[in-house]
Amino acid sequence: MEAKIQVGQCSICFHLSADAVCDICRSPNRDNQTLCVVADSRDVIALEKTREYKGKYHVLGGLISPMDGIGPEQLNISPLVHRVNKESIQEVIMAISPSIEGDTTTLYVGQLLKPFAKVTRIAFGLPMGGDLEYADEVTLARALEGRRELE
16 A cells, blocks of 8 residues: 555656656666657566666557547657657657557557657567467568568
8 A cells, every 4th residue: 555655657757656757767877869668667667677678768558549438648648749859869669569559559659759750669579489380370470570680
């Protein structure tokens, strides 16, 4: 109960935080030119566990879902557009899970941000140890789309 009272949202990125500004937004060691957009704070935690991403985040607070009565106005999209427009952000990485709602949100937000920064999307495909024969068609199609040259 006490944690619920103490934890709020970061005023910059909307990630869970006990302070007005979260540790990630306050950190001078983070890349200020790269912004990763996620649906919720669990996604920030998952990406941080990889220790691969060094930029900052923006938490939308959900996905666009007209069937559930969730439109862009219910999400943290306006603050995101304002942030990308005002800060020196070079790339926005859309790290939203693939689904109808996720794809809709990614496309909508991506169109709003394209005038201000390069917008990319994380690649999707087969998990490590997964067999091609058990993968569904959409996963295989995404894996082919997200292919890149061998280094």
